[in-house]
Amino acid sequence: GQNIDQPTEMTATEGAIVQINCTYQTSGFNGLFWYQQHAGEAPTFLSYNVLDGLEEKGRFSSFLSRSKGYSYLLLKELQMKDSASYLCAVTNQAGTALIFGKGTTLSVSS
Amino acid sequence: DTAVSQTPKYLVTQMGNDKSIKCEQNLGHDTMYWYKQDSKKFLKIMFSYNNKELIINETVPNRFSPKSPDKAHLNLHINSLELGDSAVYFCASTSGSGGPRPYNEQFFGPGTRLTVL
Numbered sequence: 290g291q292n293i294d295q296p297t298e299m300t301a302t303e304g305a306i307v308q309i310n311c312t313y314q315t316s317g318f319n320g321l322f323w324y325q326q327h328a329g330e331a332p333t334f335l336s337y338n339v340l341d342g343l344e345e346k347g348r349f350s351s352f353l354s355r356s357k358g359y360s361y362l363l364l365k366e367l368q369m370k371d372s373a374s375y376l377c378a379v380t381n382q383a384g385t386a387l388i389f390g391k392g393t394t395l396s397v398s399s
Numbered sequence: 400d401t402a403v404s405q406t407p408k409y410l411v412t413q414m415g416n417d418k419s420i421k422c423e424q425n426l427g428h429d430t431m432y433w434y435k436q437d438s439k440k441f442l443k444i445m446f447s448y449n450n451k452e453l454i455i456n457e458t459v460p461n462r463f464s465p466k467s468p469d470k471a472h473l474n475l476h477i478n479s480l481e482l483g484d485s486a487v488y489f490c491a492s493t494s495g496s497g498g499p500r501p502y503n504e505q506f507f508g509p510g511t512r513l514t515v516l
Contacts, residue, residue, distance in 0.1 A: 322504075330509070330510075331489060331507035332442065332489070332507050333507070334504040334505065334506075374440060376442065381444070381455075385430075385449075386447050386455050387444065387505060389441070391439065391440065392440050392441070392442070394440075
């Protein structure tokens with residue numbers, strides 16, 4: 290089956306850089322997703338990695354190492370609005386749905 | 400211009416009642432999902448439909464029955480509601496029949512917060 294681990298909570302200050310780690314074990318791999326979810330809102334897509342390496346998108350970057358079953362989401366120049374839950378997800382074995390980790394709640398303070 | 404919409408946004412009901420949540424997407428997507436997010440924020444897949452056909456049915460009590468009248472709609476009916484059913488239910492959709500393939504990101508609806516008293 291699919292198993293995903295990520296830290297429950299993290300704190301950081303405005304302007305800083307934070308790295309949210311995610312480790313996974315899967316039966317078959319079709320890519321890893323990161324979603325952002327603000328309190329009381331729906332998850333929104335941030336990034337997708339299927340090959341090893343770093344994908345950069347503005348202040349956010351996502352890294353994948355398939356051999357290590359490891360990914361991280363890097364957030365630079367943190368802003369208060371980045372306070373949210375960050376969900377790591379992989380596809381199920383059939384590739385037909387997402388299996389989410391329990392999410393990392395990031396609190397950004399001034 | 401809402402991409403994925405759900406009704407109602409809030410639902411408060413008594414144990415034992417039967418209720419339905421509706422979902423509609425105007426993105427032309429082929430695949431729709433229902434997820435449950437519990438009080439610990441854990442988001443878990445319940446059902447998936449592709450072109451009105453059920454393709455995923457995770458370990459969910461048979462009190463939960465999804466219905467897809469057409470590929471733009473996926474409704475969730477819950478019988479004999481229990482306290483443990485209290486959660487936020489999210490509908491989502493994605494293009495393609497294979498699920499969340501590269502760049503076929505899932506679009507989530509705003510969620511329905513169900514409270515069972």
